[in-house]
Amino acid sequence: MSDRPILEVRDLRTGFNVKRSGRKMRVQAVDGVSLSLGEGEVLGIVGESGCGKTTVGRSIVRLTKADAGEVVFNGEDVLKARGQALRTMRLSIRMVFQDPYASLNPRRSVGDSVAEAGDINGAFASRAERAERVAETLNAVGLDPSFARRFPHDLSGGQRQRVGIARAILPVPAIIVADEPVSALDVSVQAQVLNLLMDLRENLRLSMLFISHDLGVIGQISDRVAVMYMGRIVEVSEVGAILERPVHPYTQALMAAMPKPDPRLRIAGGTELGEPPSQFERATGCAYASRCPLASQRCAAEAPALRTFTDGRLVACHNV
DSSP states (O other): OOOSEEEEEEEEEEEEEEEEETTTEEEEEEEEEEEETTOOOOEEEEEOTTTHHHHHHHTTTTTTTOOOEEEEEETTTGGGOOHHHHHHHHHEEEEOOTTTTSSSSSTTTHHHHHHHHHHHHTTOHHHHHHHHHHHHHHHHHOGGGGGGOOOOGGSSSHHHHHHHHHHHTOOOEEEEESSSTTTTSHHHHHHHHHHHHHHHHHTTTEEEEEEEEHHHHHHHHOSEEEETTTEEEEEEEHHHHHSSSSSSHHHHHHHSSSSSSGGGGGTOOOOOOOOOOOOOOOOOTTTTTGTTTEEEEOHHHHOOOEEEEEEEEEEOOOOO
16 A cells, blocks of 8 residues: 555535525535545545435445545546546546446446447447457356346345446456445344455555444444544544444444444443434534543533544544
């Protein structure tokens, strides 16, 4: 893994217009997120449902339009790319979706789905080359090349997700954005797909943003972890430090919420998360203040900025 960033996200902001009680409102799903991804690195983004982690991923690949910020890949801002430059970037930054059932067109064969990006971008010189590339890609994700003739309804959930991964890697991208890629799968199948992603990372030298609500899954695959809460990053650190010594009260609460067979393994100081505040009632200061055992008057009035600790981790908290 290289220390050189292959992707830099700077002050990313993405919101949605919604109606509430007859009034139009703007909900800020991503509120000033900055992060970097090194070459060959897996950066986990973790947080509970509604924290904005999926919107970060979708904004990076431009499936959701960002309001502001920069997403810099190979020195170019993805958010400003147009025409051929955008098409090239979309071959380099690919996405694996959460739902393997919804991410495939039921009317297209597996082979046609896997080859779609290459078809659009004229990557195949002939039908024979197309068939060969599809067969090689299916083999790379653990599926027999004969699967190219099948349709999604013929496949299990794990097989569909392997097809989704095959679609993402056929152009041989530099970066994979994996949005909850195992959350819809059985536990035994989750392990198989995680192992596949780790093998592909090594074999294809991929960098990866791995999005999940499950710290256990994040711990298996990530090198570093960014913890998100209410659209903001609250802690970034090496995965071992996050799992063994979480610093932000929200990270501690996530760790305490993880199922553990031995109650002695619970994180000291971890508190119950309870219900999150409404997205329509965003706090002026720290978004976590209403749930935080360390909250002070300063927390209610002033949003904390990420600051660097002596061990290199970044934490946004006034009281740690």
